[in-house]
Amino acid sequence: MHRIGRARCAVIGAILLAGCNRHQSALAPFGVEADQVRTLTIVLLIGAVIIAGGVALLMQHAIRTPGGRLTLPQGMRLVLWLGAIGPTILLFTLLAASLPLMRPAPVGAADLRIGVEGEQFWWRVTYRPPGQPPVVTANEIRVPVGRTVEFKLSGGDIVHSFWIPGLAGKMDMIPGRTNTLVARPEKPGRYRGVCTEFCGLSHALMAFDVVAMEPAAFDAWLAGQRRPAPAPATGPARRGAQLFAANGCTGCHAIAGTDAASMIGPDLSHIGSRTAIGAGTLPMTRAALTRFIRNAPGVKPGVRMPAYTHLSDADAQAIAAYLEGLK
Template sequence: MTGLSRALAAAAALVLGGCSGWQSALDPHGTDAARLASLIWFIVAVCAIVWILVVAALVPVLLRRRAPRPEPLAIDHAAERRMTAAVGLSIAATVVVVTVFTLASFVTTRGLGAAADDDLTVVVRGKQWWWEVEYPDPDPANVFQTANEIHVPVGRAVRLRLEGDDVIHSFWVPNLAGKQDMIPGRTNVLTIRAERPGVYRGQCAEFCGLQHAHMAFLVIAEEAPAFEVWRGRQRRPAATPLTADQETGRVLVETRQCGACHTIRGTAAAGTTGPDLTHVGSRRMIAAGLLDTTRGALAAWIADPQTLKPGNLMPLVPLDPEALRAVSAYMASLE
């Protein structure tokens, strides 16, 4: 990438990525994203050339003085022929440009999403308003779920099976791939391949309700050994409480409404409505990108989720200060 294109990509990242500064289709870190970025730059370059040519042809015409005609109603056949030729040439050039754009788009998109039998498969379900992420395995004991966070190995194609659970969502991680809709009752497939380690922000790109803007996720690309370590940890049951506060929090989670909506493997909590919380303390963020994962943020979310994210499906569970402290301590320990 040239210095100019890097500068333009950085400027576009600030616009497209908001405060994050690194969510941009013009800063590709994946194979498919690089192809799409090349297509974007090609289209921008051709459009810039067309604009320059149009302005170059228009300026002399605007600045030229016309001599008054001796007969105002007389037809200037030479001028008519020139105008006809100019219009015909413009139409032909438009057809050529549109045809070239169509062919370039076809060639670029035809190669996207190529998958092989040994690709890693991850199931992603869009919900209002969070992302359920499941890692299938032939052995049911090795299947696990997480939320709003997708870990992938660097340099390996990952086949994402995208499903909509309630309304139409759209999965988009611009640094790695293009958009793909998630439609209830239908499974779409998108293949991503991260070429270097990093944390890439994704976003729902289809208006899906009140909290659509607060429906982000992270794709964390790691070297293969680090990914396998992470996957091994995720397959384990929840950590055993180590303090009195954590033990009290575990009991409260199992006996209050929490356990009816959330799963914490290795405990009596086995709900399926909300995210799997078995390793929630190891995630970088909660509430689909609304808050960083800290004990304080967990306590704030548990205390009043409707104020922080109005309309989400998590109800307000009344807890006194001591109970809230215990539950937040237990949640933070689940790493």
């Protein structure tokens, strides 16, 4: 029986540990705010364990103590200390430890603003560095380590919930309203963010990469995003650029340096430099791009991009080659 019990505990522990990772976990923070949330969670957990342990000890003492040994005055004092004074002191201590961690971080005029708008079913990202023109991307967020970042969050046409577990707490994105989330990343690396509010058929396929970069590397990346996308010279990519325009893709997407300037769909100016397509749905490969181009609704149910099943494999692959080269 003991062996069976240990085996069950091992299985349950393995299942619980399988849900832990380093790139999407509130227990593995890379930002100041998420670290404070973890600290607050630990403090509250310790308080809960103390309360539960005290109640258990009191129950054990009450069960083992013979009847009649506790007088009425003693019982009243016990109720007063353990039922009123003790819990009040403990709860006040927990409140005092929690309030400083809930204070909003200050934001200065020189800090970076990043606007994130939730669409169906992707993320529009706009960087607004102080004193410089905005930069628009999609489905990926990059942040400089050691700098305060203010996120301006809104929903395009439906409610979403923005959450980067390792960076800061979650916040709703509501159409017609802009919510503010302040964060400060501290560790470079690649992490993951998700939508945590059911927003439609592809809610589970609405994620994004978060790349925390050293400040100099971030500044260089942002400067690169302002440059026009490279024009293909020859080969399938050049033909793909022509097919991209001929099939009406410019009616929904923008590509810097070309006539494509629509803001209906994601900005594709430097899509080839991202690690995923379709808001984290598929890896950034030519095969995945081809599949998404031909039948986006088959990959992401409910997405507003129509299917292009009339395209031949060769044409779809040429467009994919063009997009893959936009870095």
